[in-house]
Amino acid sequence: DSLDGISTCFLLRRIAEQSSTVDEGIDLVRQAARACGTSLLVASGSPPDAALLEFDHAEVAVRRPSEGFVGAANSFLRLYQPSELSYDGRIGAVWDLVRKHQGRIDLDTPIAEAPAVPIETMNLHCATVDATKRVFRVAMGKIPACKQPFRSFRLTAEGLKPL
Numbered sequence: 001d002s003l004d005g006i007s008t009c010f011l012l013r014r015i016a017e018q019s020s021t022v023d024e025g026i027d028l029v030r031q032a033a034r035a036c037g038t039s040l041l042v043a044s045g046s047p048p049d050a051a052l053l054e055f056d057h058a059e060v061a062v063r064r065p066s067e068g069f070v071g072a073a074n075s076f077l078r079l080y081q082p083s084e085l086s087y088d089g090r091i092g093a094v095w096d097l098v099r100k101h102q103g104r105i106d107l108d109t110p111i112a113e114a115p116a117v118p119i120e121t122m123n124l125h126c127a128t129v130d131a132t133k134r135v136f137r138v139a140m141g142k143i144p145a146c147k148q149p150f151r152s153f154r155l156t157a158e159g160l161k162p163l
Contacts, residue, residue: 005035005057015042022049029053030060037079039072043131050131054079069098074119093117106130107137113146120144135163 006014011032019025025042037056043049052063054076061078063070073090087095093116101109111117112128123144129136134155139148152163 003035005033007035008038008040012040020044022051026051026053026060026062029055034060037076039076041070041072041129043129045130045132045134048132067099068102069095071095071098090117090119107135107152112137113139113150118144118146120146126150 011029011034014032015025015028019028019042022042022044029040029042034055034057037054040053040055042051042053050065050070052070052072054061054063054072056079059079061076063078071091071094073094075089077087077091093114094111097109097111097114097117098105101111105111107128107130109128112126118126121143123146125138125140126144126146126148127136127138128150135152136155137150137152139145139150141148154161154163
């Protein structure tokens with residue numbers, strides 16, 4: 001990691017303001033002077049597309065959806081890892097839920113708050129995103145956030161609107 005570079009929050013804002021496709025968002029991350037390592041979801045609703053970017057100061061690894069799903073936990077699945085993805089631990093719990101609910105998942109499917117998914121001892125916020133409808137649900141306030149009430153929002157041309 002490095003102190004030289006853009007913060008992840010500002011990088012995320014740059015993607016939202018300057019890219020109109022997932023590929024443009026990926027290019028912005030690749031070209032940016034990145035300060036620290038993280039995983040960042042870049043998604044669009046029209047047309048539906050998504051990619052999970054795992055990056056640090058020096059490298060970027062892009063993961064595209066497999067069977068309609070791309071997810072992240074608190075560790076890199078591709079960056080610094082062999083090319084074969086391993087879906088175990090928290091990401092494995094999510095993957096199992098996605099497979100069980102394939103074709104029936106919406107924002108009310110309790111994936112983000114399901115057992116074994118959030119780290120409840122440090123869970124400050126919990127969110128689910130439906131990029132195809134530009135809607136997300138978020139819970140926060142107390143630990144574990146996944147046990148707090150979820151609020152729903154839609155991202156519109158006029159801004160963020162509560163649902």
